[in-house]
Amino acid sequence: MFLVRRFPQEILDLIVDAVAQNEDTTYDVDSPGEDSLRALSLACRATSGRSQKHIFSSIVVTYDTVLRLHATLLNSPHLAKYTKEFTIQEYREAFPVSTCRDPLQFIMASFHGLTRLNLWHIMSDAWDFSSCLPSTLPSLRTLQICGCTLPSHGALRRIVDSMPQGGALYLEDVSFLECPVKALSNLDSASWSFSDLDLFDYCLDEPEDVVIASMIKSVDHLDMEIKDWVDLRLFHALMHPSKGLKKLTLGVYWALNPDEIGALYDDDASWRCGLALEWVTLRALADEIEPGEAEGDGRWATRFLLAVNSEKLSTVHLRISDSFVVDSPGSLWPGFDWAAVDEVLSSKIRYPTLKHLAILSTRRWGCFSKQKELDELLWNLLPMSAERGILCAKRETGADI
Structure with missing residues (x-):
């Protein structure tokens, strides 16, 4: 106790903070456990208050x-x-x-x-x-x-x-x-x-989808998955320009045939007119759905990019399948029309503010040559976007999602 009193309180607080950084400070009432922070909270008054601040910052209860x-x-x-x-x-x-x-x-x-x-x-x-x-x-x-x-x-x-x-x-x-x-x-x-x-x-x-949408006045960032027509109606309602959406992250667990996809976009265009979208991330779900449904996922994403029109769009992220084969372009995203998307996204007239078209994957590459092969494949799939200087391929991180 005497030695502790010789340290300034600021130093003791820094010590407690350093201990907290190396421990899970979530306080589970069911099993609080015995750890360094709790020991410090019981050691003396000089370390008790600071330790309790960390211990009780996050609590789990049943x-x-x-x-x-x-x-x-x-x-x-x-x-x-x-x-x-x-x-x-x-x-x-x-x-x-x-x-x-x-x-x-x-x-x-x-x-x-x-x-x-x-x-x-x-x-x-x-x-x-x-x-x-x-x-x-x-x-x-x-x-x-x-x-x-x-x-x-x-x-x-x-x-x-x-x-x-x-x-x-x-x-x-x-x-x-x-x-x-x-x-x-x-x-x-x-x-x-x-x-x-x-x-x-x-x-x-x-x-219920209409009710939920009507209860929402505005959204800056929407992250959702679409599985059926009810989800789709909610999505259209939340995408309406009046909601002020700026950032969209989207995945589709839904296999639609080409006729259904065409009707989907031709029948209702109100949700995609006058958008102020700045950032779009589309997730390929080929690794998470049945093989026969993967092509529907790619077609849906293609039609979405062809239909959406926002003069403020600056970033498009495409999260491709993690099970792709470099020498098989179709495995990157089954059903995705790379040529059609390349033509649209490379247009400076349609997307004057577009600066980044990133192809994301969580897959790690063991050597530089394989990464180079992927880069060359993407440059061949999206040549006009590459020429515009907006194309890049990188490993996905939390900041990219």
Whole structure:
């Protein structure tokens, strides 16, 4: 203790911060474990506060452990101010009526500085989780809902309404219990604005797609997957120029024959007129779908690039198949029309601001000669884009997605 007191507090704080960088600081109430940070939090007052700041910055809780967290915050309410990320998972139902207040209500009301909320695998068939949230979480910037069954669209509305405008919403594998169309019509429209909106494997039926789209006023970055006609209608609605979309990341798990693809673009052109798109990333899903469906994926991507028109477009990323063979151009993206896309993207009249056409792959190359072979293949497939000076091939990183 005497030696610790000889160090300035700033030095001790730096030591604790360095320890935190090398450890997983997520506090799992079910298995907090024994690590260096917790040892420092118990060592002395000089290291306790700084250690607790890291330990409680991110918390994971389940239905079986929520009472323990509730008790911790009751005994030490100051810890709540450190929490920036809170994850609720495998939460099945509300607590019995004998419990004066659902502990989640108390916990959520304590997190005034919460910036990220994750809801994972919450099955609320007979329980509306949104009732546990305060009316507003002023610091919340990111909301992720994954593997959840929500009782209604109204519940989703109440959850999203708790965060300020301009945040990020991620929906994956989200479904709703049956909800009458009349109830859907009572929801206000065009009130949400998102910096990022991710939609993956969500379960919607008609007219839910229209309702979800009408509840969204604007989106800066949309990342989604299309699997059926309902997804497509939602996509068209979110692509409408009135939504102000600037960045799009898209994958299509859907095999369409050429006639269907043609009708798709010829019948409805309203969604692609007057776009302000600046960045487009299209993902080839040939590695993730059945071989017979891969060509549909490539055709869809081709028609999308031929149909979209945005004078502000500056970057196009094509994430090709990781199982391609260098001497087989068709394996890069089955069904993709490289010549047609090259002609369109190389046009300075249509895309005056286009500066980057990047072909991305997560595949590692063992030697320079193979990378050179890939470069030569792409230059042969997209000669006009190469001549314009916008073409490059590179290994995909998180920044490219």
